[in-house]
Amino acid sequence: MESCVGLALKKPRLDAEPGPDPDTRTHFRVCRFIMETVGNKQLYQTCEGVKLGMCSEPLATACTVYHRFFQCCSTRVFEPYLVAMAAIYLAGKVEEQHLRTRDIINVCHRYLNPGSDPLELDSRFWDLRDSIVQCELLVLRVLNFQVSFQHPHKYLLHYLLSLKALMNRHAWDRTPIAVTTWALLRDSYHGSLCHPPQHVAVAILYLALQTLGVEVPGDGEREWWQVLSDDITKPAIDDIIVELIQIYNMDAKCT
């Protein structure tokens, strides 16, 4: 465990206000860290047209790996940021969007110590790299080597297409349904939603339609959301939506 990461770790606020417990806050913050370094722009640039970053699915994999790891293990034993870095590295391999450890270390160091100089490529640096690689192996073992996940992304995109065919094209064009659902889906990885991917996709679509005030045309025997997934129920959708909204509420409290 490298001291540079340990020193830079922000201590969770230990105030007595009711709210998410310190662990949840930490996890939220670490996932925010993953999103910022990987999901948005820092590790992501175009270099002669070839992207060197990560798209939504690998990002989802990284966060899922992280969450599942800490469902089994405690933050007191394992340094969350290191696990996050290992999760990023692992997700890159799983989803065929490889990132180099050197880049991961550089960007993470920069995130935790903004405006600092790049780390020297000395023995300390290589020790850090070794610790990431070892952590990766540990993570794999904790997860029983099950690191390929079914993400809601594919389901969501197909649902969007089917819905688009059903709606009036002009209504579709002027309401940003697709963009909203995608944003909701990406943000949902700040927390861990332990639901089947189809359910998550349907719930997110439902929430998006509600927020935008869109009515799905056609009063059939079955509702559109019943159709999209075989075993989904309205309470399940409601549960997921509630969890999702809670994740958004944490934004203000945890960062």
Next chain:
Amino acid sequence: MDRDLLRQSVSYHGHTLFSLLKCEQQENPDFQCIAGDLSRTVQYRKERRVENVAVQQFIARKADLLFSPSWQSSTPSVKEETEDMYAVMPPLEQFMEVPGSDRRNLFFRDIERGDVVIGRINSIREFGFFVTLICLSGGLGRDIEDLEITALCPLRDVPTHGNHDDPLSYYQNGDLIQAGVKDVDRYHEKLTVSLQPSSLPSSLSHLKLGVIGVDDMPAHYSRSVAVASSTTETYEKVLKRTLGFANPSTVEFLLGKLGISETDPASLMRGLQTKNFLKEDYATSIRKKQSASWALKCVKIGVDHFKSGRHVEAMNEYNKGLEIDTNNVEALVARGALYATKGSLNKAIDDFELALESCPTHRNARKYLCQTLVERGGQVEEEEKLATAEGLYRKALALDETFEEAEEALQKLQKHIQKSLRLKEEEAAKEEKDMNKSVETSAEKLRKLLKEEKRRKRKRKRSSSSSSSSSSDSTLSSSHKKSKKRKKRSLSSHSHKKRSHRSSSNENKTFDSKEEWYPPPANTSASFLNQKQDMAKLLEGNVRVSSAKEGEVNHYSKRQDQESGIHQGSAEKSIHRKNSSSSAGSEYSR
């Protein structure tokens, strides 16, 4: 905030949302403008189902993000859709079991000009034919087969097929037709279709209109048929079973199709709203800096090796540094210096130039480059590639105007060039002379020959022996040659003498500074004098060359004029001439 979107949402949710919005978005100036509008909307809203307060609160909080105008999807990229890029699903209506009347209404609400329909001909009349629609094509998907919607294709929209007089005779009842919608009468629920390609928009122009086969039917239709025939099929089952769903690049393709961007992903988290990431925060720039400092370390070690004389290790370190960070300026300069010391000047020059490209203000690079260029210039000069040498010196001067060595070397070179130019000119002039001379000598020869002929005739009268004439011919020719040479020599010696008189003063001056370039001229004038006398005797003796001599003198005077004209040029040139003449002379004297 987009007014329409906000209005749509508020009318859906009602006044609770409105009041929440007022609460949460108080400070938002956009909202305040729209607030008045919205209150009216709320009044006209119809009653809805159970309200979900949590959701409404969420909407209220995120309203400024949700309804921001910048959230509109980008225009979807129209890519070539090969089969199985994603799972093409049957229409959702079918699964939802929407009643026919609703579907009919929806269809007529949404169908537009330029859409593509597929139907079967059910009757042909004089004015056109009627089709019963089966499904939609070109990207749309609705479940309309059982609605028995008919459309008319008028005669004028049926393209002629060349040989057929009546275009309609090409068609029969029961043919599958793909046609473009030309006109829609929503109120009367009447459709007019056309088989002309012009009825389609450009994006769909690749679709074939007219008779199609069963295989050409769109995938979603064939799948919907399969679904209709079975009672256990669900959307999910069909989705999972479809090959296109397992395509790994589905997500990427569909993102493009739906117009969702991954390069600038939207988010509803406040913390993730677009930050301006500095260029320095990007992985590549951090890596570059890191590599640069690592490479620098290697270079330092390399320089130590170099100073202690361990050139091989030094080169290794430099190369290592350049592997870590290509085009690292310090490493290139150090390596260049090493190359220059070892003598591979070209490689050194390359390295320095590369270094200067990345960092034009590097002092050492400039200095070393100038020195190496001059050195190389010297080498090249010795190889007599004077133009290249000049280029190198000029380059060095261009880099550093105060570089004295380069300045000197350039001047030396220029003189050398001029000397060689003069040499060439002399050669050329000489050749000219030779040409002229040869012209004259041939005229001379002719006269001589004529005279000889006369003599021979006289001789033949005395003793007719061909051998004597031939021998005399040969002697004559050899003497001609000799005389030719001697004449040349005389001319050159004349010119030499003349010039030496005129420009002796100049000669002395320039001589001192140019010693190393020009060997001191041999004192050849005296030797030529003797020869001249011999020659004169010879000339007088053998052949009467009075006319020829005249010509000679004329030529000589002409030459003098030429030379005097040239003399007005620099003194250096005269010296060049002199030397060239002397060297030419020395050639001959050998």
